[in-house]
Amino acid sequence: MSHTAHIPSHRKPRRSASKLALRAGVAGGVLGTIAVAGAAGPANAEPVTETIEMPTLGSLDDGSGLASAVAASAEASQQEALDQSLQSQEDQALQKAAKDARTAKAEADRKAEAERAEKARAKAEQERKDAAARASRDNVRTQLTSTGGDSSGTGSSTNDAPTQAPSGAAAAIVAFARAQVGDAYVTGGTGPNSWDCSGLVQAAYRQANIDLPRISYQQSSMGTSVSLSNLQPGDILYWGSRSGSYHVAIYVGGGKYVGAQNSATGVVERSLDWDMPSGAVRLL
Template identity: 80%
Template structure:
């Protein structure tokens, strides 16, 4: 009787590399046992002619395993890339929102600064206008007080003999206001009138912008006469003259003689030239427009 051995092949899904190795080891053990049994059988036993069918686990499952590993690695890489892109998108959105908030805050700050500057300029303009109005009112009040004091003094010293002076020893108001300047007075008047239209700048000494005392100083310099720079120092020089006896070239002042805050040059004809303020610049005005407090004569 022929002894044959047949080992059926049972294939199951490969679960892991460790299980595959274990199964290979078991199969090897079985084959070794069969070989030993065959060698120990009868001498006349017929050789085993049937082929033992073994599963080709190595080549097939190794390829599937490599493919699975590669697919898993590719999936993991794609997931990592997706997460990286999502992180970049979130960071970009957060940065854009932060930049937008910063730009809005800067725009709001600039707008607020512009509003504050406009309000400041408006307040400054209103303050200047109020100061100029108060200055004119103060000059008018001082002029009225001087006129009242002058009238009182004249009435107390005149007992009605004023008519004796009609043939007169002195010049009338009209004569004193219309007489033409000459000599140094003409130089002073011509220089002052030549600056009419120039701008007013605090501390200005020419040639195209002036303040009140800077203009008076330059006009007298044109006649070869040096004056101090400050208005109250200029009005303190020379001799005091009545506003009814003005001559071209006299210095008009506003305020007290030793504390004047504004000066100008009398040019004759009841007019003066002065650097008034930043709104008017250098102008020629009638004495009635802004009556001075007094006058001094240096020539």
């Protein structure tokens, strides 16, 4: 046995080939740079005596630096994935908002078209009713003109008949109505110095202790329907349909009526021929 067999080896552990190559490459590159710098200097330059400390590569042997780099890379990847997810959510939200806006606009257009159609239908219906009312008034006017007569064969209208003398409740209604002639017309007016058509009729009938509704079409719906050729003082005249009248007045006899017409004329007493009513009702 050799006398050195039990002496432990003092050699350092071998480094891996890749680390040795890296060290040699770095060292060689640095030394090469110094050599080139020295060769490029002036010929009479003094020798460099300064000691240069080379950076050690010990940090490459430390696993913490590699772990930090890996962690940073992973964090960057996660952030990029998060950004992409947020962008996707924003795009989806914008698309949904645009779709909802288109749906809302389509619904609004549909409703607007339906409203226009309904207005057109209502206008056509009102024009039809107005035409029917005008035809009815023209027919009544013709009947009134041809009603009555004398031996000579000449006709006389209701307006040419002598003034009828009302009595009782009718007299009170007619007297009150005539007393308001000249007052102003005000929409919604109920007196004492300004009226609308139904407000005047309501107040006049109150003189006979008769309570009438406030609205014209409600007033014309009461009582019994009578012919315009058979009117009596105190009858309520109406314009339009009986259940849908838009104007009322009081027949005062002699082919005349008293009514709150409009803001231009106020309360007036006029002949039936001035504005032929559509019909009449009797409550007395």
